[in-house]
Amino acid sequence: xxxxxxxxxxxxxxxxxxxxxxxxxxxxxxxxxxxxxxxxxxxxxxxxxxxxxxxxxxxxxxxxxxxxxxxxxxxxxxxxxxxxxxxxxxxxxxxxxxxxxxxxxxxxxxxxxxxxxxxxxxxxxxxxxxxxxxxxxxxxxxxxxxxxxxxxxxxxxxxxxxxxxxxxxxxxxxxxxxxxxxxxxxxxxxxxxxxxxxxxxxxxxxxxxxxxxxxxxxxxxxxxxxxxxxxxxxxxxxxxxxxxxxxxxxxxxxxxxxxxxxxxxxxxxxxxxxxxxxxxxxxxxxxxxxxxxxxxxxxxxxxxxxxxxxxxxxxxxxxxxxxxxxxxxxxxxxxxxxxxxxxxxxxxxxxxxxxxxxxxxxxxxxxxxxxxxxxxxxxxxxxxxxxxxxxxxxxxxxxxx
Numbered sequence: 001x002x003x004x005x006x007x008x009x010x011x012x013x014x015x016x017x018x019x020x021x022x023x024x025x026x027x028x029x030x031x032x033x034x035x036x037x038x039x040x041x042x043x044x045x046x047x048x049x050x051x052x053x054x055x056x057x058x059x060x061x062x063x064x065x066x067x068x069x070x071x072x073x074x075x076x077x078x079x080x081x082x083x084x085x086x087x088x089x090x091x092x093x094x095x096x097x098x099x100x101x102x103x104x105x106x107x108x109x110x111x112x113x114x115x116x117x118x119x120x121x122x123x124x125x126x127x128x129x130x131x132x133x134x135x136x137x138x139x140x141x142x143x144x145x146x147x148x149x150x151x152x153x154x155x156x157x158x159x160x161x162x163x164x165x166x167x168x169x170x171x172x173x174x175x176x177x178x179x180x181x182x183x184x185x186x187x188x189x190x191x192x193x194x195x196x197x198x199x200x201x202x203x204x205x206x207x208x209x210x211x212x213x214x215x216x217x218x219x220x221x222x223x224x225x226x227x228x229x230x231x232x233x234x235x236x237x238x239x240x241x242x243x244x245x246x247x248x249x250x251x252x253x254x255x256x257x258x259x260x261x262x263x264x265x266x267x268x269x270x271x272x273x274x275x276x277x278x279x280x281x282x283x284x285x286x287x288x289x290x291x292x293x294x295x296x297x298x299x300x301x302x303x304x305x306x307x308x309x310x311x312x313x314x315x316x317x318x319x320x321x322x323x324x325x326x327x328x329x330x331x332x333x334x335x336x337x338x339x340x341x342x343x344x345x346x347x348x349x350x351x352x353x354x355x356x357x358x359x360x361x362x363x364x365x366x367x368x369x370x371x372x373x374x375x376x377x378x379x380x381x382x383x384x385x386x387x388x389x390x391x392x393x394x395x396x397x398x399x400x401x
Contacts, residue, residue: 005036006103006397009057010049011095011116013042013109015209016301020129021108022048023182024393027386032394040095042088042112058094059087095120104396114148125393127158127179133167134379135333141171149173155396158389162381177392180385183301184308187383192287194240195279201363203228204292204306205241205278208299208323214247215254217298217318220347222258224296224316225276226269227356234276237363240288241280242302248282293363298323303331303339308380310373312338312362316347316355336379338372 008028010021018041025037038057039049045060099105099120107117108127117124126149133139141149149157150173158179159165168176196202207217218241225239247254248265255262260269260278267278281288289295289306297303297313300322306313313335317325325344332339342358343351362368 005034006032007036007038007101008104008106008393008397009095009098009102010037010039010054011042011105011107011109011113012039013113013116014130015044015048017109017113017129018044018046018048019301020127020182021106022052022054023186023386024106024127024389025049025052025054027182027185027390028393031387031390035397038098040091040098040116042091042109042116057098058091092116092119104393106393111142111145111148114145114154118148118151118153121153123153123155123396125156125158125396126154127389128164129160129181131164132159132161132334133164134161134336135330139164139167139171141168141173156392158392161379178381179389179392180381180383181301181304181308182386182389184305184380184383185386187286187289187305187309189287189290190284192281192284194281194284194287194291196240196291197235197238200236200238201293202238202240202291203359203363204288204295204311205239206295206297206299206302206306207241207243207247208302209244210322211244211246213318213320213322214244215250217323218243218247219254219258220316220318220352221296221298222254222260222267222269222278224347224352224355224359225278226271227352228359229269229271229273229276231356231360234271234274237360239276239278240284240292241278242285242288243280243282245282248280251280293369294359296359297331300327300331303335304380307335307338307372307376308383310338310376312340312369312372312376314355314358314362315339315341316351317341317343317345319346335376337375338379 012018012021038055040057046056099122105117105124107113107124108129110130114126157176160181162178165176165178205221208214252262255267260267265280269276295306295311295313297315298318303313315328317328328341332341342355
């Protein structure tokens with residue numbers, strides 16, 4: 001008589017966390033296709049799960065803060081007005097109802113997702129994907145998350161980088177284990193023709209994925225390009241933008257508002273320095289990262305992925321809610337040598353001029369570029385996170401691979 005499929009519930013609190021979990025789920029199903037998998041994304045709609053047709057067990061809703069209320073407490077008030085408390089309560093009830101039917105729970109994220117998993121009373125694996133000892137040299141484990149991670153019901157604490165696992169073990173958390181960044185495993189070039197000129201530095205534009213912030217960020221980056229070509233001839237540098245489809249749809253409007261011309265995936269600008277081109281893609285993220293010399297980054301996970309490939313990033317703060325100076329400064333501490341943040345406020349013309357100088361200086365600094373290649377790859381550890389984490393979960397599900 002065959003036993004019923006093992007059931008696992010994924011809980012995550014953030015868009016990046018949803019993505020991490022979705023990549024682990026893909027690998028899990030490759031290793032063990034008969035698993036019964038469901039999810040509860042606490043922030044946003046859970047599109048990463050929906051893409052895989054993973055059932056979502058409770059209500060979801062996009063909040064005004066976009067999940068970044070921790071950066072600005074005023075945004076937390078807007079979330080409250082939008083029904084955050086009621087939504088959270090409904091999500092908790094859905095988790096409590098579903099958890100008794102599960103063989104294992106995996107919580108990806110910080111205190112919120114770990115607290116949700118702990119509250120079920122059932123065994124869980126913690127993946128603290130957004131926490132790292134690299135920020136301060138030592139990870140502060142607060143009383144709440146410390147209680148959740150040290151609980152006997154927490155079977156393992158998976159970290160995003162090797163340094164954090166070592167640090168937590170020094171702090172007495174022997175169950176800490178290096179997992180890595182699952183999305184790095186999917187960062188494989190597709191062979192997309194980016195129409196690149198050989199032997200010319202390529203700058204990748206990464207304005208983020210959430211609207212309307214991503215559009216504002218991209219406009220800032222276009223203005224930065226205009227400062228760059230005042231310093232270096234437009235035929236000595238090239239630009240490729242990795243955009244989400246919803247930003248691609250607005251390229252015509254963006255071009256008009258910023259004084260550029262748009263034609264089928266390409267923005268052009270005519271100046272006394274010649275014609276500047278920005279080729280834009282919504283399906284070439286991996287190819288752009290692998291081929292770029294430098295990233296202009298106004299994103300989180302996308303920048304981490306580039307750095308893990310050994311690419312440096314120059315960051316200019318935006319208006320947020322995500323990519324503010326506070327976020328950029330924290331990102332700089334996480335990334336270390338590979339990151340340079342210009343300005344301490346939403347980018348002004350002066351900040352853009354300073355950033356332009358730094359871009360030109362960086363793409364011509366071969367020693368720095370070589371150092372970034374070594375530093376980035378060491379900072380985040382080797383690829384293979386999806387397989388490592390999937391096999392760990394299967395171990396606790398009493399499966400063997």
